[in-house]
Structures are given as C-alpha cells and as structure tokens.
Amino acid sequence: MIDVADQKPDRLVSVREVFGIDSGLMAPAFTERDEHVPEIDAAYRFNPDVTLAILAGFTRDRRVMVQGLHGTGKSTHIEQVAARLNWPCVRVNLDGHISRLDLVGKDAVVLRDGQQVTEFQPGIVPWALQRPVALVFDEYDAGRPDVMFVIQRVLERDGKFTLMDQNKVLSPHPYFRLFATANTVGLGNLNGLYHGAQRLNHAQIDRWNIVASLNYLPRDEEIAIVQARVPALADVAGTTLVQSMVAVADMTRKGFAAGDLSTLMSPRTVITWAENIEIFRDPALAFRLSFVNKCDEAERPVVAEYFQRCFDRELEAPYLITSPR
Template identity: 75%
Template sequence: MTTAATTKVQESSAPAITGLPDMKVSVRQVFGIDSDLEVPAYSEVDPHVPDVDADYRFDRATTLAILAGFAKNRRVMVTGYHGTGKSTHIEQVAARLNWPCVRVNLDSHISRIDLVGKDSIVVRDGKQVTEFRDGILPWALQHNIALVFDEYDAGRPDVMFVIQRVLEVSGRLTLLDQNKVIKPHPAFRLFSTANTVGLGDTSGLYHGTQQINQGQMDRWSIVTTLNYLAHDEEVEIVLA
C-alpha cells in the first residue's frame, strides 16, 4: 500500500485496449474516507468528465457504494428523496476519478429507439443512403463511460427491458436490426438514481413512478439510500 494519492498501474503484456484507467487513487486522500481502498482512475480529463465541486461533501456509505461500482464493475442504484443529490453524488465521484460520465433522464419521452438507435438518412458521396445510427446505450457500452439513468423508476416498460439486457456485468447487447452483438468495454459502468426502490409511489410524493420488475431489480448489484442530511451537516455545507 502506497501513501501517495495516486499510483500508476503496471503495464500488462496483454493486447492494449484504449480507454482503460491508467492510475489508481487513494480513497482516504481523495475522498476523506477512512479506507485503504484504491480505485482505478484516469490521469487526463475527458470532455465528458463532470466539473469538480471542491466544496462537495461526500456521504460515506453512498460514496463507498459508488466507488465499488467503479472499482469492481458493479451495477449501483442510488435511491432516496428528491433533492438529496443522488445524481450529483455519482457525478462528483466520477469527476475526481476523471471518469467520463453521461446522464440520461428516463422520462416518458425516452423510447426504445432513443436507447438502441435507428436507421437515418445521410448524404454520402452526393447520394442519400440509409444507415443505422447507434443510440445512447450502444455508444456508451462501447466506451469507457459511466452511464447514469436518472429517474429510473419513471422509465417506460419497453425501455426498461432493453436496459435489463446489459445489467449483468458481462451483459452483451444484441441489436436485432443489425444482427450484431455488442460486448461491453472493460471500463463501461452503469448507475441509476430513483426516488423509490422499485415499488412505485407508496408515499404519494412521486406520482408517475412505476413498479419495477423484481427480476430486474435483482440484477442491480448494490442498492444504497441517500436521504436528507442532519441539520448540523446541512449548515456546514451552506457555510462552505
């Protein structure tokens, strides 16, 4: 165990795969959490890396769950009340790892086509041709992207079953329209945020949320809860 905040990963003799983390960061030094865990990270900033909020305060349990997702390629769902900073928490962890992160809001307008892709007419060599354009899911799956599905419990059923295909760590996405099977990039990560735990709106606060297939809920490796902070902690954040 090194005391430095960052440690270079030893090079492997295996064929090089672009977009892999090239260093590790100390959880203790970077996140202020008493743990010997080291997490893969990038030394360079990508355009998709969120901006760092230097004053952000990390919740220990939530941060460790998200870090486990990055370090061990686990599927992590963060649940809790509105306004608790669930999505921001994931973004700020990604920002400190220099890990590209893309958020998708699963509102009622997001369709299967938006996720998977569709045929589009393009002009090539002066002629109109039809070619398949990947949606956000195949694109992210093939890159070192941390994909975050916001409002996961508001997604349409047909959309949710598309996501279910890739919830397994080795989950490959089959594009039936293209007779193509996409293998996930080794640095692809999947996260989600939700106000409920897959049970729908039982409190009356979140009209429009839906029950999530329990077979799909079981595929999320880690489900953690982030709720409102104690009064004194909120005061410290405001003062910061």
C-alpha cells in the same frame, strides 16, 4: 491518439486522500480528462457509505443503484465521484419521452459523398457500452416498460447487448460502468409524492448488485453546503440565518414523515431560498417565493408556524390565500 477500445484507467488514487473517507481502498482513475468528465464541485459533501458503494461500482464493475428522496443529491453524488476519478460520465433521464429507439438506435438519413443514404445511428446504450463511460439512468423507476427491458439485458453479468437490426452482439468495454438513481426502488408511487414512478418487477431490481440509500445530510453539513453556495451568508449573522433556515427545512421533513405535509424542503430548496435572500433581502419573502407557494393552500398555515418557531417572527401575508366565494 489511443483507440477508444484501448482506453483504460492509468493510475490508482487513495480513497482516503481524495474523498476523505477512512478506507484503505485504492480506486482506478484516469490521468487525462475528456469532455464527458463532470466538473469538480469543491463544496460537495460525500456520504461515506454511498461513496464507497459508488466506488465499488467503479473498481469492481458492480451495478449500483442509489435510492433516496428528491434533492438528496443522488445523481450529483455519482457525478462527483466520477469527476474526481476523471471518469467520463453520461446521464440519461428516463422520462416518458425516452423510447426504446433512443436507447438502442435507429436508421437515419445522412449525407455521404453528396448523396443521401440511410444509415444506422446507435443510441446511447451501444455508444456508451463500447467506451470507458459511466452511464447513469436517472429516475430509473419512471422508465416505460419497453425501455426497462432494453436495460435489463445490459444488467446481466456479461452485459452483452444485441442489435437486432444490425445482426450484431456488442460486448461491453472492460471499463464501462452502469449506475441508476431512483426515488422508490421500484415500489411505485406509494405516498403520492412521485407521480409517474412505476412498479418494477423483482427481476429488474434483483439485477442491481448494490442498492445504496442516500438520506438528507446532518444539519451542520447542510449549513456548510448552503454557505458554500452562497458565500454572502458565511459570516456570523449569515450563519445564524442559515441555521434557522435549515431548522425550518428539518421541520418540513418531519412534518412530511408524520403526514402533516404533502411536500418537504430538500437541500436544493434551501439553497434556492438562500440565493433568493440575496435578491430580495428578506428571508420571509424569499421563503414564500421559494417554498410556501409550492405548498397546498390548506398546509400553508402549518409551514408558516414552522417559520415562526425558527425565526421568532410571523410569516407575513400573503402566505395564506383564500379562494373567492
């Protein structure tokens, strides 16, 4: 069995052949898969620019942050690149419950030869740092300040990490890779859409070598993804239905950009809507349960109008809920 310190990619793959992108880039990959390699999603559609940015992270050890609105598939994009390279990938969500000790490690009581002893248990950062692993920090702009300063040291060019309690300085594995996803690129909750997003200091953002922006897919590609997820809608009638669904989603996004709505439909929501149509056999009912009921009551008539325009039918009650007097 190969020692983890000696593990490294053992082949090169063509980006043109594997990802369908017009590029002569060859990316390092592993022949063998392990338990940390994500499963391949054959229906996933790659954004060429973002894919090349992520591949630069894998091939040239660039620190890559992927920014975009919710539901655009930022984390999944990184995972699917890793899956096709057979590269181990671990995601950490930087929610308010993640502490410095979770990242660095802490002393824990363990059983050794029948005796209880206190032993240092490394956190996810030192564990990943010493392996050929792609570590992904999700919701990077939601991390607590003490957590962010732990990460900041790993972002340095040499990437060495000091374990103060252990008097150790860890050097990163040659094929350790670091990625992050964020909604706001450290600008905070400017439009009220992402509560909990923090403003990050410029020193944090400046340490990321590449910042890629991932937007929603073109309409035809979004339709193809929905049909791949829900094959029952892949026939002629289903295509017409999904076209109308994606048109509604597109209108909510434009309405959000214009300030008419405070929420929007992500591709994830459209897929959920399609899956619920399979259950309820009624696009209007599935739409109310998948999206309308998440909207502010004052905005529901606007959403109902979008539905009427795209489906040429009214969105039946109870899309509008009136408060008791």
